[in-house]
Amino acid sequence: MKLIMAIIQDKDSAILSDELVEANVRATKLPSTGGFLRAGNTTFMIGVEDERVDEVLSIIKTNCEAREQFVATPVSMDVPLDNAIAYPMEVHVGGATVFVLPVDSFYRF
Amino acid sequence: MKLIMAIIQDKDSAILSDELVEANVRATKLPSTGGFLRAGNTTFMIGVEDERVDEVLSIIKTNCEAREQFVATPVSMDVPLDNAIAYPMEVHVGGATVFVLPVDSFYRF
Amino acid sequence: MKLIMAIIQDKDSAILSDELVEANVRATKLPSTGGFLRAGNTTFMIGVEDERVDEVLSIIKTNCEAREQFVATPVSMDVPLDNAIAYPMEVHVGGATVFVLPVDSFYRF
Numbered sequence: 416m417k418l419i420m421a422i423i424q425d426k427d428s429a430i431l432s433d434e435l436v437e438a439n440v441r442a443t444k445l446p447s448t449g450g451f452l453r454a455g456n457t458t459f460m461i462g463v464e465d466e467r468v469d470e471v472l473s474i475i476k477t478n479c480e481a482r483e484q485f486v487a488t489p490v491s492m493d494v495p496l497d498n499a500i501a502y503p504m505e506v507h508v509g510g511a512t513v514f515v516l517p518v519d520s521f522y523r524f
Numbered sequence: 525m526k527l528i529m530a531i532i533q534d535k536d537s538a539i540l541s542d543e544l545v546e547a548n549v550r551a552t553k554l555p556s557t558g559g560f561l562r563a564g565n566t567t568f569m570i571g572v573e574d575e576r577v578d579e580v581l582s583i584i585k586t587n588c589e590a591r592e593q594f595v596a597t598p599v600s601m602d603v604p605l606d607n608a609i610a611y612p613m614e615v616h617v618g619g620a621t622v623f624v625l626p627v628d629s630f631y632r633f
Numbered sequence: 634m635k636l637i638m639a640i641i642q643d644k645d646s647a648i649l650s651d652e653l654v655e656a657n658v659r660a661t662k663l664p665s666t667g668g669f670l671r672a673g674n675t676t677f678m679i680g681v682e683d684e685r686v687d688e689v690l691s692i693i694k695t696n697c698e699a700r701e702q703f704v705a706t707p708v709s710m711d712v713p714l715d716n717a718i719a720y721p722m723e724v725h726v727g728g729a730t731v732f733v734l735p736v737d738s739f740y741r742f
């Protein structure tokens with residue numbers, strides 16, 4: 416048994432929850448904030464059998480990894496919107512930090 | 525030294541806090557939500573000497589285990605309440621998921 | 634790699650965050666409450682290479698340890714404030730409980 420502590424961005428929290436439920440993996444979510452950007456993130460606490468660790472890690476990676484997204488932003492704000500040319504801007508979203516902890520014993524009462 | 529992470533239902537949080545204080549066991553509570561039912565629960569973080577792990581586990585079990593409760597519910601809502609026959613309904617309450625983690629070192633500053 | 638779980642007083646949270654950022658140490662903060670005084674505190678989750686554990690512990694100790702603070706309090710409330718003699722009163726502030734946990738594996742996606 417391992418305890419996976421996965422710190423992910425709030426934006427990815429709902430999709431990760433759903434994917435874990437679908438995979439019949441129980442998780443507990445803790446609200447958290449990052450140190451650097453004080454951005455809101457979520458810490459998932461996932462207890463899982465040793466044999467399923469890799470599977471859960473790949474679920475986290477697939478749904479929460481850092482990625483680039485293109486966002487259309489008007490070039491300049493003071494130009495009337497209708498003839499502002501929207502240039503796609505590349506933003507970084509997502510990202511996950513994951514600790515796999517050893518567990519001495521596990522109980523469900 | 526072990527770090528016990530106990531995820532329990534909010535309903536049982538106050539009683540567990542009191543029992544731990546009475547047993548002179550320090551605990552830190554983290555607000556959390558479950559994956560499945562998105563139900564609010566509480567994660568207790570309890571640092572305890574190896575010799576007291578079993579004692580703390582039994583305190584958790586006694587106060588937080590899954591149990592059946594009978595709830596009186598009126599049979600049907602449209603029947604005027606006064607002559608509705610309240611049948612006791614069995615509901616599941618409580619339940620605890622507990623991880624006992626090894627600790628490399630412990631400090632109190 | 635270790636996972637440091639440091640439970641500190643809310644009052645010390647901002648300074649610890651800043652010091653960790655300055656030392657280029659990533660941390661995740663979880664809002665928490667203490668068992669005894671139900672006082673609000675904060676749980677820092679800090680993943681750090683083995684070689685930096687002592688450095689991070691000293692940052693926590695320096696900024697969050699229990700200490701005495703003198704607070705000027707008017708001697709008695711019913712005496713008109715202007716000629717009340719303010720005696721310094723010693724209060725205990727700060728304090729940190731720190732668990733250093735072993736980590737089986739660590740990933741950043």
Ligand code: NI
Binds near residue numbers: 483505507
């Ligand atoms: Ni880029």
Ligand code: NI
Binds near residue numbers: 592614616
């Ligand atoms: Ni039943």
Ligand code: NI
Binds near residue numbers: 725
């Ligand atoms: Ni004193």
